[in-house]
Amino acid sequence: MKAGHDISSIKHSVRGARRLLVITGSGVSAESGIPTFRDVNGWWKTYKPEELATKEAFNREPAEVWRWYEMRRAIIAGAEPNLAHQALARAEISGRRVAIITQNVDDLHERAGHREIIHVHGSIWQLRCTAEGTVFEDRRVPLPTIPPLCTCGQIARPNIVWWDEELDPLVTARVDALVKESFDFVLAVGTEATFDYIRQWALSAKARGALLVELNPRTTALTSAVDMHIGGKAGEVLDVILAE
Numbered sequence: 001m002k003a004g005h006d007i008s009s010i011k012h013s014v015r016g017a018r019r020l021l022v023i024t025g026s027g028v029s030a031e032s033g034i035p036t037f038r039d040v041n042g043w044w045k046t047y048k049p050e051e052l053a054t055k056e057a058f059n060r061e062p063a064e065v066w067r068w069y070e071m072r073r074a075i076i077a078g079a080e081p082n083l084a085h086q087a088l089a090r091a092e093i094s095g096r097r098v099a100i101i102t103q104n105v106d107d108l109h110e111r112a113g114h115r116e117i118i119h120v121h122g123s124i125w126q127l128r129c130t131a132e133g134t135v136f137e138d139r140r141v142p143l144p145t146i147p148p149l150c151t152c153g154q155i156a157r158p159n160i161v162w163w164d165e166e167l168d169p170l171v172t173a174r175v176d177a178l179v180k181e182s183f184d185f186v187l188a189v190g191t192e193a194t195f196d197y198i199r200q201w202a203l204s205a206k207a208r209g210a211l212l213v214e215l216n217p218r219t220t221a222l223t224s225a226v227d228m229h230i231g232g233k234a235g236e237v238l239d240v241i242l243a244e
């Protein structure tokens with residue numbers, strides 16, 4: 001399907017939609033200058049996830065892992081929400097239900113003014129004490145010490161789900177309940193949909209009657225299951241299809 005044709009037809013049907021479920025991945029923040037994971041310039045093309053995004057790696061080399069998060073915190077702190085974050089937030093502010101499930105640990109949806117967001121992989125601005133489990137926010141860039149410490153004196157870790165960990169069951173329960181609600185559309189934006197649970201959530205919403213639309217310059221692990229694939233950049237396309 002040609003992108004131009006998709007955009008005009010989807011714009012027409014999205015116009016009347018009041019309830020949108022949006023599943024975002026790192027591609028939604030790409031136009032803000034934040035690298036994705038699996039694209040040509042993505043993190044996982046230069047770094048090995050097992051050396052940076054696992055509990056095992058953190059226990060072995062906490063400072064090494066933290067240096068990578070410091071680099072990402074600096075990039076995110078210097079980034080601004082792009083047209084994609086803004087278009088979604090505008091749609092929500094104008095009175096539509098726009099529930100976001102994001103895999104992103106950045107806060108660009110929030111900074112665009114969006115309210116209904118579930119972060120399934122955590123937040124880069126939250127730290128968690130490795131001894132007490134206490135979660136606290138720390139937005140300082142750079143952090144005063146690497147690794148950073150909790151007030152109890154023990155090392156803190158990023159409050160982010162790593163590859164050798166399970167999702168937070170409370171978060172999963174919220175998402176499971178959300179995808180059982182009734183939506184007109186489920187938009188999968190800027191994600192490779194590598195993880196089974198991402199595809200399952202999208203398919204659950206589709207099974208309840210939502211039209212499943214994927215917005216991504218490339219095809220992904222979800223493409224064969226979608227009702228419509230729009231080949232384009234998140235900011236450019238959402239700015240058009242969500243325009244009032």
Ligand code: OAD
Pocket residue numbers: 024025026027028030031036037038039042049053103104121161162163189190191192193194215216217218220232233234235
């Ligand atoms: P990926 O890097 O796997 O996928 C990024 C997707 O964004 C690709 O499908 C790109 O084609 C698409 N993309 C790139 N630029 C885009 C743009 N301007 N507009 C729209 N799409 C664009 O990133 P994720 O799917 O987010 O998890 O990865 C999922 C998880 O894997 C991440 O949350 C992270 C990673 O390992 C953990 O570390 C737990």
